Amino acid sequence: MEDFLFAVEIMVFPLSAVACVFFLIKWYRPVLKLWPPQKTKFVKTVFGFLPLLSFAWILTTLLLWASFDVVGSPFYIIYYIFLGFA
DSSP states (O other): OHHHHHHHHHHHHHHHHHHHHHHHHHHHHHHHHHSOTTSOHHHHHHHHHHHHHHHHHHHHIIIIISOHHHHTOHHHHHHHHHHHHO
16 A cells, blocks of 8 residues: 555656646746836735745745655655645
């Protein structure tokens, strides 16, 4: 059973990595193109930092408050970061 779960995680990992990259590009492209540079700089800054803030929150949670098997495993930390962004 444990091997099956690991195989499922290996299949989900690249799918979530691709979805993560896709949605980050989908997020940043309109933010950079939507407003002229001289106008609404504050809004562009806030929208630009939201994914970074989300990344910091997910990483802090995984490093400090996650289960013992996640905290010590770089694979699971990267896995859950991609899954969180996807």
